[in-house]
Amino acid sequence: MRMVQNRRRFLTTLSAAGAAGLMGGSRSPGQDAPPEIATVRLAKNIGTCIAPQYLAEEFLHLEGFVDVKYLSEDAGIGQSRAIAQNEIDFSLNFAAPLVIPIDAGEPITILAGVHSGCFELFGNQRVRGIADLKGKSVGVQGLGGSPHVFLAAMAAHVGLDPRKDINWVTDQAITPKELFAQGKIDAFLGFPPEPQEMRARNIGRVIVNSAIDRPWSQYFCCMLAGNKEFVRKHPVATKRVLRAILKAAELCASEPARVAQRMVDGGFTPRYDYALQALKEIPYARWREYDPEDTIRYYALRLREIGMIKASPNKIIADGADWRFLNELRREMKG
Amino acid sequence: MRTALALVVVVVTALMLSGPREIPSDASQQEPLPKIAPAPQFTLTSQDGKPIALADLRGKVVAVTFIFTLCNATCPVLTPMMSLVQDRLGRDFGTNVAFVSITIDPERDTPETLKLYAQMYGADVPGWHFLTGEVPIIHDLARRYGVFAAKTADGDIDHSFLTSIVDRHGIIRVQYLGVRFDPEEFRRDILSLLRER
Numbered sequence: 001m002r003m004v005q006n007r008r009r010f011l012t013t014l015s016a017a018g019a020a021g022l023m024g025g026s027r028s029p030g031q032d033a034p035p036e037i038a039t040v041r042l043a044k045n046i047g048t049c050i051a052p053q054y055l056a057e058e059f060l061h062l063e064g065f066v067d068v069k070y071l072s073e074d075a076g077i078g079q080s081r082a083i084a085q086n087e088i089d090f091s092l093n094f095a096a097p098l099v100i101p102i103d104a105g106e107p108i109t110i111l112a113g114v115h116s117g118c119f120e121l122f123g124n125q126r127v128r129g130i131a132d133l134k135g136k137s138v139g140v141q142g143l144g145g146s147p148h149v150f151l152a153a154m155a156a157h158v159g160l161d162p163r164k165d166i167n168w169v170t171d172q173a174i175t176p177k178e179l180f181a182q183g184k185i186d187a188f189l190g191f192p193p194e195p196q197e198m199r200a201r202n203i204g205r206v207i208v209n210s211a212i213d214r215p216w217s218q219y220f221c222c223m224l225a226g227n228k229e230f231v232r233k234h235p236v237a238t239k240r241v242l243r244a245i246l247k248a249a250e251l252c253a254s255e256p257a258r259v260a261q262r263m264v265d266g267g268f269t270p271r272y273d274y275a276l277q278a279l280k281e282i283p284y285a286r287w288r289e290y291d292p293e294d295t296i297r298y299y300a301l302r303l304r305e306i307g308m309i310k311a312s313p314n315k316i317i318a319d320g321a322d323w324r325f326l327n328e329l330r331r332e333m334k335g
Numbered sequence: 336m337r338t339a340l341a342l343v344v345v346v347v348t349a350l351m352l353s354g355p356r357e358i359p360s361d362a363s364q365q366e367p368l369p370k371i372a373p374a375p376q377f378t379l380t381s382q383d384g385k386p387i388a389l390a391d392l393r394g395k396v397v398a399v400t401f402i403f404t405l406c407n408a409t410c411p412v413l414t415p416m417m418s419l420v421q422d423r424l425g426r427d428f429g430t431n432v433a434f435v436s437i438t439i440d441p442e443r444d445t446p447e448t449l450k451l452y453a454q455m456y457g458a459d460v461p462g463w464h465f466l467t468g469e470v471p472i473i474h475d476l477a478r479r480y481g482v483f484a485a486k487t488a489d490g491d492i493d494h495s496f497l498t499s500i501v502d503r504h505g506i507i508r509v510q511y512l513g514v515r516f517d518p519e520e521f522r523r524d525i526l527s528l529l530r531e532r
Contacts (some may be wrong), residue, residue: 058483059495247481250512251495254409258493285515331369334520335512 034064035237043079043091044070044268048192048278049118050092050222052248054268055259059244065237076146077101080225084108089230090241092222094118096149096299102320103300103309107228111242112326113220113292114249115284117211119150120195122180122204123187129207130158136186137167139176147176147189153302154208157215162306180204192282193274200274211281219295220286231322239325246287246329253284288330293317367531368508368524374399374501375479379437379466382450387435387464393505395433396528398521400498401482403440404452413496413514414456420518421459424525429462431529439477439484440492441467481510502528 040060042053060068073082076097082088084106092114102108127136133155140148152162160166169176169185176188181203190198198204210216224245231238252259256279264272300313309316374397378388389397398417402410414436421428438444444452449465458465467473477484477494484494498511500521509524 058485059481062478062481062483243481247483247495247497247512254496254513254515258408262493285513328369331366331509332371333510333512334524335514335516 033236035240036234037237038065039067039069040065040090040237040241041069041071041088043073043082043088043093045073045079046193046269047118048196048263048269048275049115049282051252051259051263051268051275051279052114052245052284053092054263054266055248055251056241056244059247060241063240063244065240076149077144080106080108083225083227086227086229088227090224090226090245092245093225094146094150095220095223095295096153096303097146098223098225098320099296099300099303099316100144100149100309102316103303103311105319108225108320109228109231110292110296110321111224111226111231111238112246112287112323112329113223113290113295114245114287115252115282116217116219116221116286116290117209117282118191118221119147119208119210119216120190120198120206121151121154121187121208122190122195122198123207124180124183124204127187127205127207130154131160132207133187134160134165135167137169137184139169139171139179139185139188141176142170142172143168146191149303149308151189152306152308153299154216156302156306192278193269193271196274196277197271211283215298217283218290219298220290220292223292223295235325239328242325243329243333246333249284249287250335252279252282256280288334292323292326293321296321365527368500368502368527371507371510374499374505374507375476376505377437377466377468377472377476379468379473380446382446382453382460382465384446387466389435389501389505392433392435394503395431396503396525397433397435397501398498398525399435399437399480399501400496401439401477401480401484401494402436403438403492403494404444404448405440406492406494409496409514413498414452414458416514416518417463417498418456418458420522420525421463423518423522427526427529429459432462432525434458434463435466436463437466437468437473437476439473439482439494441470441473500524500528502531 057068071088073079073088076094079091079093080097080101083091084101098108098110138151155162155166177190177194179185180188210221224242226238256276260272260276260279263269263275269275296317297313300316303309374389376389378386381387402414417434424432444467446467449467453460453465480499482495482497484492487493496513499507500509502508508528511521
C-alpha cells in the first residue's frame with residue numbers, strides 16, 4: 001500500500017521529526033511523538049531465530065502502528081531485496097546477506113544488531129573443523145543465499161578459498177538438510193529450527209555453533225534493517241519499530257516458553273519443542289553489549305576477501321548503517 | 336514455579352552477597368539521562384485503599400513498574416530486586432524516592448492482596464505504593480507506559496516487563512527492560528536524578 005504524502009502529512013512528519021531531535025537536537029523521540037505512518041510491513045518466513053519480529057506485533061501496536069503486516073519473503077538475500085524494493089519496510093536479517101546488496105548500492109539501512117547465535121554447521125565423520133570443508137561437498141539451497149554467504153565467510157576465515165576449495169551442491173528439489181540426512185553431502189549450515197531437528201534426530205555432528213564458538217558468537221547474526229527511504233522519511237516510526245523489536249527480543253530472553261507457544265499459535269512455526277529449544281539457546285539479550293558496527297566490519301572484510309563485495313567495510317557502514325536510533329534507545333532503555 | 340523460586344533465590348542471594356557498591360567518583364559527571372516523555376498520569380487505589388496519583392509524588396524520583404501477585408515466572412525476581420534497591424537507597428527512599436508497582440491483574444489483585452504482597456517482599460510501604468484500579472484504566476495505563484499485557488485463555492496474564500524511572504518533574508528519563516538488569520545501575524540512575532536541580 002502506498003501512502004500519499006500530502007502537505008499536511010508532510011508538515012506533520014517534519015514537526016514530529018523536529019520534536020524527535022533526530023537531526024541533532026537534544027530531545028529524544030519518545031512516546032509522545034506518534035509515528036509518521038500508521039502501517040508497517042515486516043517479513044515472515046520459516047526462520048525461528050527472528051522470533052522478536054513475530055512477537056513485535058503487539059509492541060508495534062503499543063507504539064502507535066495501526067496496521068502491522070507480515071508478508072512472506074525468503075530469508076537472506078531475497079529478504080534484503082524485498083526491503084530495497086519497498087515490498088517490506090523492515091526485517092530482521094542475517095548480517096552477511098545485508099552487506100552484499102548494500103555493496104551493490106541497494107537502498108537498505110541497517111539499524112541495530114538484535115542477537116547472535118543463529119546458525120550451526122553440521123558435518124559428517126569426515127568433517128571435524130571448518131578447514132576440513134576443503135574438497136568436501138557442502139549443501140546450500142542456492143548460491144548467494146544466506147547459508148552460502150555465511151559459509152563462504154567462514155571458509156575465508158580459516159584461509160580457504162570458497163570458490164575453489166569447496167564443492168557446492170545445490171538442489172532446488174530437496175533441502176540441504178535432507179541431502180545431509182541422506183548422506184549425499186558432507187556438511188550444511190542449519191538455521192533454526194533445522195539444528196534443533198538434526199540434534200533431535202541425532203544426525204551428524206555440530207562443527208560450529210555460532211551461539212558458543214568464537215569468533216561467530218562475538219558478532220550479531222540477525223540485524224534489523226529497513227528501507228532507506230522509509231528510515232529517512234519516518235524517523236519517529238523507525239525508532240518505534242526498533243524499540244518494539246528490542247522489547248520483543250527481551251521477552252524472548254526472559255519468557256522463551258511463552259514466546260514459543262505464541263509462535264506456534266500465530267502460525268510462525270509448527271513445532272513448539274524446536275521453537276522453545278531455539279529460543280533458549282539463542283542469546284537474545286545482547287543487543288546492548290555488542291557493537292553492531294563490529295559485525296558489519298567483520299563480515300564486510302570476509303566477503304571482500306573472497307570477492308563477494310567490492311566496497312570497504314567503512315563504505316558499507318557509511319552507506320548502509322545508521323546507529324542513531326540504537327544509540328538513543330541504548331540510553332533510554334536499559335536491562 | 337520451582338524454577339522461578341530457585342531463580343529468585345539465586346538472584347537475590349547474588350545481589351545480597353555483592354553488597355552495596357560505591358558510586359563511581361565520576362558519577363556526578365556522567366551524561367544526564369535523556370528526557371523521553373512526560374510520564375502518563377494516573378490516580379489509582381493503594382494497598383491501603385486510598386487514592387494515590389502520580390501527581391502526589393511530584394518532587395520525588397519515582398520508579399513505576401507493572402506486576403501481578405499471581406505471576407510465578409519473572410515478577411518474583413523483579414519485586415525482590417526493587418526491594419534490595421529500596422534498602423540501598425537508605426534515607427532517600429520514601430523521602431525523595433518512591434516506588435510504584437501497578438497490578439496488571441486488577442480483577443484479582445485487591446488492595447488487601449497487594450498489602451500482603453508488599454509485606455511478603457519487605458516493601459517499605461510509606462515509600463512504595465502497590466496500586467490497583469479498574470481494568471480498562473489499568474490496561475490503558477500499561478499501554479501508555481509501553482507495557483504489553485493481555486489475559487490468556489487459561490486466565491493467566493501475558494505481559495512484558497518495563498520499569499520507568501520518572502524524574503522530580505514528572506518526565507520519564509529511562510526505562511529498564513525485563514528483570515535481569517543491574518540493580519546498582521538502577522540505583523545510580525535514581526541518584527543521578529536526585530542530584531539534578
